[in-house]
Amino acid sequence: MKLWMFNCKEVTRMLSDSMDRELSFHQRVGLGMHLLMCKFCSRYQKQLLFLRETIHLHAARGEDIEPFTTLPPEARERIKRYIHNVLDKSE
Amino acid sequence: MNPKNSSTDSPTINPETWVDHYGDYLYRFALSRVRDPSAAEDLVQETFLAALSARKNFASRSSEKTWFTGVLKHKIVDHFRKKAKEPSGDNIISGTEALDNLFDQKGQWKIKPAKWDADPMKLYEQREFMKVLNDCLSGLSSRMASVFILREMIGKTTEEICKVLDISATNCWVILHRARGYLRYCLEINWFTSISTED
Numbered sequence: 001m002k003l004w005m006f007n008c009k010e011v012t013r014m015l016s017d018s019m020d021r022e023l024s025f026h027q028r029v030g031l032g033m034h035l036l037m038c039k040f041c042s043r044y045q046k047q048l049l050f051l052r053e054t055i056h057l058h059a060a061r062g063e064d065i066e067p068f069t070t071l072p073p074e075a076r077e078r079i080k081r082y083i084h085n086v087l088d089k090s091e
Numbered sequence: 092m093n094p095k096n097s098s099t100d101s102p103t104i105n106p107e108t109w110v111d112h113y114g115d116y117l118y119r120f121a122l123s124r125v126r127d128p129s130a131a132e133d134l135v136q137e138t139f140l141a142a143l144s145a146r147k148n149f150a151s152r153s154s155e156k157t158w159f160t161g162v163l164k165h166k167i168v169d170h171f172r173k174k175a176k177e178p179s180g181d182n183i184i185s186g187t188e189a190l191d192n193l194f195d196q197k198g199q200w201k202i203k204p205a206k207w208d209a210d211p212m213k214l215y216e217q218r219e220f221m222k223v224l225n226d227c228l229s230g231l232s233s234r235m236a237s238v239f240i241l242r243e244m245i246g247k248t249t250e251e252i253c254k255v256l257d258i259s260a261t262n263c264w265v266i267l268h269r270a271r272g273y274l275r276y277c278l279e280i281n282w283f284t285s286i287s288t289e290d
Contacts (some may be wrong), residue, residue, distance in 0.1 A: 007198030016268035020242070043204045047275050052243060053211045054224065058123070058218045059244040071110070071118040075132040079139060080110045086143055087106060 006030045011041045015048055106146065109139055113212050120160060124167050124240050126229060131229045134170060138163045164245055168255055172238045175256040190212040190272045204275075220282060227277035231270055238263060 006014065006027075009011065011034050014027055035042050071079075117138060121131035141162050195201045214220045229238060237256060241247045247255070249263045258266075 007194075008200050009194040009198035012272060013268050015270055016271050017264050019271075020264060020267060024093050040200045040203045043206065044275070046202060047207055047279075048271050050207065050209060050211055051271060051274055052280070054215055055243045057211060057215045058221070060225070063252075069115075069119050069122060071114040071135065072128070072132070075118075075135070076114055079114065079132075079136045080107070082136060083109065083139055083143065086140070090143075 006034055008034075008038060011035075011038070012044055015041070015045050019048065019052065080088055105140070106143055109142070109159075113156065116156065117159055117163055120163060121137045121167060123169055124244050126236065130170060134163060135165045137166050141166070167245060168241065168247070170265050171241055172255045174218045174233065174237060175258075190269060190276065193272075193276065205279055207279070209283070223278065223282045224274075227274050227281065230277060231273065235266050235273070239274075242267060 011031060014023060014031050017023060018028075018031070035045065114135060117135045118131055121134040122128060125131055125134065138159060142159060145162075160184050193200065193202045228236065228239075234256075236254055238258075241252045241255065242249065249260055249267070252258075253263050256263075
């Protein structure tokens with residue numbers, strides 16, 4: 001029995017790993033058993049998935065819904081001049 | 092350049108309009124990932140430079156915005172690659188010692204995860220929440236931020252991240268675990284526990 005049991009600290013590590021790679025059979029069984037019995041690790045799992053979902057939303061749409069951050073005016077002018085010069089040279 | 096193609100409807104054909112069309116968008120995209128305004132400006136400039144030399148190959152079927160975003164993503168990966176080679180003060184897993192205090196010596200929860208009452212879609216619309224999330228992201232060490240952003244905001248696999256940053260897979264997984272643990276805890280104490288007090 002002990003062989004299959006992981007403590008909460010080990011389980012949090014496996015929960016994170018499971019988001020990046022496939023766990024071993026032993027890990028999957030142990031993790032599943034632990035989650036059935038431990039509401040805090042189940043909570044931790046949900047919260048990691050929540051974190052991922054929120055970050056993915058942010059990554060996919062952050063640029064479109066965040067209208068307050070703009071390319072600073074100096075940089076804007078500098079990059080425009082730069083593009084203009086490159087185009088001039090390539091004429 | 093052919094002047095008759097220089098209409099503002101075709102920014103790909105007229106690079107003079109690129110900055111006005113896509114500058115702010117690309118800047119925000121870069122800034123939310125590299126988290127450094129001057130680096131983000133440089134990345135936008137480099138993106139346009141790369142796009143200038145590649146614009147003849149641009150397939151007009153794909154959207155211009157998607158095209159620029161793809162070029163920028165490559166530039167961001169390069170940015171993290173260069174950054175990983177710079178000597179940095181931070182240890183690979185520094186800055187998150189607090190995580191170890193969540194568990195007792197037997198590895199059981201000492202500070203238990205609180206109940207979060209949250210719908211990501213709704214929270215995502217709240218500027219206050221996104222500010223807390225951004226502050227938490229800023230709390231990651233530079234190495235942890237590189238790995239986490241490449242994984243979750245650029246969509247790289249851990250194998251790809253290992254190559255870019257020249258670290259082992261195990262290291263990569265440990266760093267991601269610690270970054271997630273830190274961010275979860277940071278959100279909990281700075282957002283959720285001030286809203287929900289239930290066990």
